[in-house]
Amino acid sequence: xxxxxxxxxxxxxxxxxxxxxxxxxxxxxxxxxxxxxxxxxxxxxxxxxxxxxxxxxxxxxxxxxxxxxxxxxxxxxxxxxxxxxxxxxxxxxxxxxxxxxxxxxxxxxxx
Amino acid sequence: xxxxxxxxxxxxxxxxxxxxxxxxxxxxxxxxxxxxxxxxxxxxxxxxxxxxxxxxxxxxxxxxxxxxxxxxxxxxxxxxxxxxxxxxxxxxxxxxxxxxxxxxxxxxxxxxxxxxx
Numbered sequence: 001x002x003x004x005x006x007x008x009x010x011x012x013x014x015x016x017x018x019x020x021x022x023x024x025x026x027x028x029x030x031x032x033x034x035x036x037x038x039x040x041x042x043x044x045x046x047x048x049x050x051x052x053x054x055x056x057x058x059x060x061x062x063x064x065x066x067x068x069x070x071x072x073x074x075x076x077x078x079x080x081x082x083x084x085x086x087x088x089x090x091x092x093x094x095x096x097x098x099x100x101x102x103x104x105x106x107x108x109x110x111x
Numbered sequence: 112x113x114x115x116x117x118x119x120x121x122x123x124x125x126x127x128x129x130x131x132x133x134x135x136x137x138x139x140x141x142x143x144x145x146x147x148x149x150x151x152x153x154x155x156x157x158x159x160x161x162x163x164x165x166x167x168x169x170x171x172x173x174x175x176x177x178x179x180x181x182x183x184x185x186x187x188x189x190x191x192x193x194x195x196x197x198x199x200x201x202x203x204x205x206x207x208x209x210x211x212x213x214x215x216x217x218x219x220x221x222x223x224x225x226x227x228x
Contacts, residue, residue, distance in 0.1 A: 032214055043115075043202050043219035044154065087153055096214040097167055098144065101153030 004088045006105045012082075014111050018075040022088030025069040030093040033064060035073045037084040038104070044087065047073065051093070078109045113137070115220035117203050123226045124193055131189045132223045136205030142215055143186050145178055146202040147171065148222070154202055160186060161208065193227045200224050 005023040012018040024033060032051050036044040048055055048062045050071075055062045061074040075082055087104040116135045124130050136143050142161050146154035157176070158168045162183040172178075175193075180186040190197055200222040206215035 034216075036219075041200075041222075041224075043204075043222045046216055046218055049213075049216065091214045093214050098156040098159060098169075099154075099217060100156070103151070103153050 003100075004090060004102055006086070006088055006102060008103065009106045009108070011108050011110055012075075012078045014080060014109055015077055018073075018078040018082065018107055018109070020073040020075075020086050020088075020105050020107060021070065022073070023070045024088070024090050027068050027090050028092075031090045032093060033062065033068075033071050034089045034091055034099070035060070035062065036087045036089070036101075037082075038087065039081075039084045044101075047086075049091075078107075080109050080111065083107060083109045115203055115205050115218055117201075117220040117223050119223055120221060121224045121226075123228065125228050126195060127192055129189065129191045130193060130225065131187055132201055132203075132225075134186045134188070134203030134205075134220060136184070136186070136203070137207075137218055140205035140207045140218075141183070142206045142208050142217075143180055144204040144206070144217060145186070145188050146204065146219075148200040148202060149198075157188075190225075193225075195227045198225055198227045 034049040035047040038044045050062045064071045085104040089099050118133045144159040145157040148154045158178050160180040175191045178188045202222045204217040204219045206217045208215045
């Protein structure tokens, strides 16, 4: 699986959009980009995933660059409850098996 | 959909004791994964099952660790002769592998926090 690079920490004002970047420059054509988040002392929570098109669900939007070497997770109106560690990972399209997590980005939403 | 459940949520044990954790996956999910997470780090893969078959084991899974999924439903992770270095959060995840299409999305349980004294 390709390796991902994320900034260790970010701050965001409550009510504003949080934009979390992820670099995955060695991603291959059959690998999806996945985002999870982990609130303190809980298990990781699935947020969204995508292959090459932008995706949106009730939690967030995922923007993947045309060359697929980077992506951005957007939380449109961050709340204090969005404070968490956000993980970007890549997984093969078929028979992916395990996920390889990095250290993620700690997002702190401030009032 | 009741989600992935894990039991116990917390376990404190003395060094040298054996411990066993249980994971109940989302109903009808055919894949089940175990991860370990230490403070400040992302989850690290330990092993996974497809139905009852154990398909991959990490080098982190020493001979003191054993995992089973006897009937392709719940799974147990046992640690024998625990060491202080085994203190961590043990996470279980499950997924439904489709014949074709999207990769199987993993859904995680709340974890079991192990403290070895």
